Amino acid sequence: VNSEILHANQQMLMTVFKFLDKDGSGTIDTKEFTRGVALLNKRLPEDRRLQDPENMFKQIDLDGSGEIDLDEFAKVFQI
Numbered sequence: 001v002n003s004e005i006l007h008a009n010q011q012m013l014m015t016v017f018k019f020l021d022k023d024g025s026g027t028i029d030t031k032e033f034t035r036g037v038a039l040l041n042k043r044l045p046e047d048r049r050l051q052d053p054e055n056m057f058k059q060i061d062l063d064g065s066g067e068i069d070l071d072e073f074a075k076v077f078q079i
Contacts, residue, residue, distance in 0.1 A: 013074060033057045
């Protein structure tokens, strides 16, 4: 059962990553991330919206390259 949950979480993570990686480059840049957060926030109740996407991006961009790759994304979300 745990492996099924892990697999489902990995699939969800990939879906979110691909949603944010609009150009299919394998990385998410600041523009893609900010756009994705704005789209997500439109669907969330006001009290659950993500604040300060630029700061969030910096926290996820572990190597400071200006792009988030799948490894960084997975590390931040512990998958």
